[in-house]
Amino acid sequence: MLSPSDFIPKNYPKTVENGSFQWSAPSNIALVKYWGKKENQIPANPSISFTLKNCKTITNLSFSKIEKTDNFSFDLLFEGKSKESFRPKIQKFLERVEVYLPFLKEYHFTIDTQNTFPHSSGIASSASGMAALAVNFMSLEKELNPEMTEGYFNQKASFLARLGSGSACRSIKGEVVIWGNHNQTENSSDLFGIEFSELHHNFKNYQDTILLVDKGEKQVSSTLGHDLMNGHPFAERRFEQAHKNLSQIKTILTNGDVNEFVKLVESEALTLHAMMMTSMPYFILMKPNTLEIINKIWKFREQTSIPVCFTLDAGANVHVLYPANVREEVLQFIKNELVVHCQNEQYICDEIGVGAIEFTKF
Structure with missing residues (x-):
């Protein structure tokens, strides 16, 4: 090593x-x-x-x-x-x-x-x-x-x-x-x-449309946020979970199971924010519009069976992830229902590089 x-x-x-x-x-x-x-x-x-x-x-x-x-x-x-x-x-x-x-x-x-x-x-x-x-x-x-x-x-x-x-x-x-x-x-x-x-071909050219919910300065710096895991009551269990989830997502990315990808990725995003909300001091970095977007994504996925999902970083913005073959349908959904929750209706279309x-x- x-x-x-x-x-x-x-x-x-x-x-x-x-x-x-x-x-x-x-x-x-x-x-x-x-x-x-x-x-x-x-x-x-x-x-x-x-x-x-x-x-x-x-x-x-x-x-x-x-x-x-x-x-x-x-x-x-x-x-x-x-x-x-x-x-x-x-x-x-x-x-x-x-x-x-x-x-x-x-x-x-x-x-x-x-x-x-x-x-x-x-x-x-x-x-x-x-x-x-x-x-x-x-x-x-x-x-x-x-x-x-x-x-x-x-x-x-x-x-x-x-x-x-x-x-x-x-x-x-x-x-x-x-x-x-x-x-x-x-x-x-x-x-x-x-x-x-x-990487299975299902994940080739995977799309990431970034919804800019809040363009302001970070409420908590990454350095401070990471430091809050020292002595966090749930830290050790979270670290174990990350190891397990990494093993699982490697299998998912290899076998192309998009539905399992959706579940694991969204769970990881919410776990990240749960750790912030249960640290001391605690932070809620999601905004009301973040939650509106998440709920609309869940509803859209349930109604259409299109495997679109979200992930979050340490902030309010939402990364909307989906396969390239449903790009038109998802972008139309974003324009029709989600951009209203973005600051100045701004979003960025990206994909795997x-x-x-x-x-x-x-």
Whole structure:
């Protein structure tokens, strides 16, 4: 089993003076949720997620060699404009990963980033943002070490992304990604995500329409929310449940049982919010419109037998999941009955994607 020390390079056979890379990395939506973490961004339980396709961050990393200093040298741009409010998070990320990327203080970096989804849309951008930054840094390391394999590149990129934002490790490669030690999943690790490759054709091109119920700032930060699992009265039982549900959903994704998928995914979403509502302090992150949407989805599914379901992240927005072959019927249902419960009637159509993609190399 790999340890963090396996990602510390011994030496670099080449030097690079300057250059630029550009990558996109998507967001992802967990089907089996992780809630609670240990030191160094280690999850308290394993999780599995759909990688998204359209909701992504595009990051350009330019670099030029400088005399090595005691500090990191970088400029930050968001959508072409200086974004100093991002600096503390990037600084913290660089401090965490420096031991694994020892060249960081030998370059000045310009990090220019943008999101394809609307700013302040209520969609978490930390996963896509940190994943995009990680693959850019790995591109530079590959220039310094051209013998690096693609497998190691992706594994280390996932490892680094996790140190910026836990769920970012699930945005590097694969349509479906498992993160966290799981005794029934070979090569699973708390350190990085691994691709789940046995996806039944029923789940190929699976759709995710994201209903933007509340685009406001998070009521509780992810870090605080995860910390509330420490000493939570139901935490250990929840962690056991996540292990069991991960085993079950792997079987479901392999055999193509969409109806069982619906039951497990919705149960997981509601369990996540139940843990928040029973922590101390406690939070209710769903809004009245979230519940209206859930009830309408249940009613529609009962009336039509169309296997549409919902999942939630740690907020009020609703991810509506459904097979590609019922896309027209579900989108019509969303337009007719659900958009009225969205802020400014906004929603985003997405589907399963493949992970990070390199655009250009200079």
